[in-house]
Amino acid sequence: MPPSPAGPPPADGLLSAARRNLRELAHGLSHASHPPTPLFAESPRRWLRLLPYAVVVALTAVFVPVTIDVLTSDYEVPGGLAGALAVGQAVPMLMLAHRPLQAWWIVFAVDIVGALVLLARPEPQGTIWPWTPPGVVGYLFVLLALGLRESRRTVIGVWLVTGAAGLTLHLIAPVRSDGGALLLFVLGAVVLVIGASVRERSEAQRRLVEQWTISESERAQRTLLEERTRIARELHDVVAHHMSVITVQADSAPYRISGLSEETRAEFASIAAGARESLAEMRRLLSVLRSDGSRGELAPQPGLDRVQQLVEATVRAGLPAELSLAADVADAVERGRVPQAVDLSAYRIVQEALANVVRHAPGARTRVSVTMLDGHLTVLVVNDRPQKPGPPLEESGTGHGLVGMRERVRLTGGTLDTGPLPDGGFRVAARLPLPPPRPPSASPHPEDL
Structure with missing residues (x-):
């Protein structure tokens, strides 16, 4: 029922x-x-x-x-x-x-x-x-x-x-x-409603400011995580290359070196198997870090050997820029003496700095210099104040540029100094540590042979 x-x-x-x-x-x-x-x-x-x-x-x-x-x-x-x-x-x-x-x-x-x-x-x-x-x-x-x-x-x-x-x-x-009592009763209701409305409006504004502050904090945290994920995806190729070299060397060692015992051959086989397993784990990790629907890049990661092309492309886009690449830096990059993580980080820092100039100071004269001193690679990007100040191409940046630079510098154990200049320009200076030079007794680099 x-x-x-x-x-x-x-x-x-x-x-x-x-x-x-x-x-x-x-x-x-x-x-x-x-x-x-x-x-x-x-x-x-x-x-x-x-x-x-x-x-x-x-x-x-x-x-x-x-x-x-x-x-x-x-x-x-x-x-x-x-x-x-x-x-x-x-x-x-x-x-x-x-x-x-x-x-x-x-x-x-x-x-x-x-x-x-x-x-x-x-x-x-x-x-x-x-x-x-x-x-x-x-x-x-x-x-x-x-x-x-x-x-x-x-x-x-x-x-x-x-x-x-x-x-x-x-x-x-x-x-x-x-009617005096009724008058106060009616006027009191009006005044109380006005006061309560003002109070609730102020309370709503306060909550809105709190929510905005929380949203800004969450947005900054999300930006940081996105940059770290992007850097991890880029460094995958660097790590995968080294793991592939280890695998090839361990697999070919019994054929290149004669007179190896069975224990040594088994050890090289174990090293090759471990390297292959680590490489497979790296690929699985990359599939987790990659966004849904995105595909991996097949091109090799860029480095300082492509900074000249980057600056030339920026000049063609309308930004007067010039590059100063020290001869010892070019030689070290050519001989492979700059770690790939440092090489990639330096390139990305220059790329992000030039992109920020294009977005926020279009037309400003920009100077890029890369030097090597005291065991550190120094990347310096300085832009002047625009000759004809105009509205930036982007009114509000995403904040990814400086966040990405800081994360890359932190990854390599270096330091980053950014800030405005007295004349109205801006300066980005990154100092990335380099490994100590190999002792003379170390095996020579293949390109040195």
């Missing part, structure tokens, strides 16, 4: 929900939802941090004499009693900067006392009751401070308590009440 439709909720359920809501409202009215810190406390501007204090001091200085004058002249309250009521209604405004809920309790209680005091006095002509005009305006400022600082539950509780107090005073003296 189909289930019967749910009937009305039981009475005990409604009562328990009502009691729970009343407890929450009471807790909201008795406990502030924020620490006792003023508005704009975290602002970097000093004048903005002092602004809430200046406002509450100005409000207190205005409302104390105005309230005394209205009570004595319009309501014919004795001067001493008028001064006490004015102090009780206006001085707590000094707490609005950091403790608005406590200030509201004091002002609310004093306003009730003031209404009872006025009730005992003869009714003057042309006045409102139970709240005086200065009391209404001051109370609205208190409600505005509450709306800006407190939670929605507290704001609703304050509004309901204000309405209940006005209704109670109206029932006490219905003949004397002329």
Whole structure:
């Protein structure tokens, strides 16, 4: 059988929900939802941090004499009693900067006392009751401070308590009440809604800034991981080449060297098998690092021997660039004395630096120099300020360029120095360590034979 439709909720359920809501409202009215810190406390501007204090001091200085004058002249309250009521209604405004809920309790209680005091006095002509005009305006400022600082539950509780107090005073003296309680109830609702809207908008903006900061951090981390993956894919060819050489040498050793024992032949076979297994693992690793749907590059990885072609292509693209490649660097590259990881990293650093100049400083004269000194390979790319500054080809870069340079330099154990120049240009300097030269007793390089 189909289930019967749910009937009305039981009475005990409604009562328990009502009691729970009343407890929450009471807790909201008795406990502030924020620490006792003023508005704009975290602002970097000093004048903005002092602004809430200046406002509450100005409000207190205005409302104390105005309230005394209205009570004595319009309501014919004795001067001493008028001064006490004015102090009780206006001085707590000094707490609005950091403790608005406590200030509201004091002002609310004093306003009730003031209404009872006025009730005992003869009714003057042309006045409102139970709240005086200065009391209404001051109370609205208190409600505005509450709306800006407190939670929605507290704001609703304050509004309901204000309405209940006005209704109670109206029932006490219905003949004397002329709509002052209703006026404060309606205006208070408007002010509370305005304050709460401003507070929630500020809270939303704060959360948006936090999310933006988190997104920027995640984007930077993702960029770093993408660059590391790309570098790992490029270095795969370098490592695979060395592993292939080991495999070939181990396989051909029994045929090139005569008189080897069976143990030695087995050792060379084991080395070749290990090298093949390592090479297969490298290929599997590369398949994991490669993006979905992408294919591996078949061309060999570039090096410093192709920097001249890179600079020439950049010149053809419209960037005035010149290259200074030291003779000892060219000789070391030609003889294979520069490690392939360093060779590839130097080429990529020059490539990224020239790409950044094209993107962010089109037309700037650029100088590229590669030197070798004290066991280090130094790559220096300096661009001048553009002769005819114009908008960059890319308004916002991805940040991959400098991130990739840092990762490549870190991979080789070198150092990277980047930054603007006093004349408006930019400088990229990378210092990559080179292995120490081989001792004379070492076997000569094949190209040296």
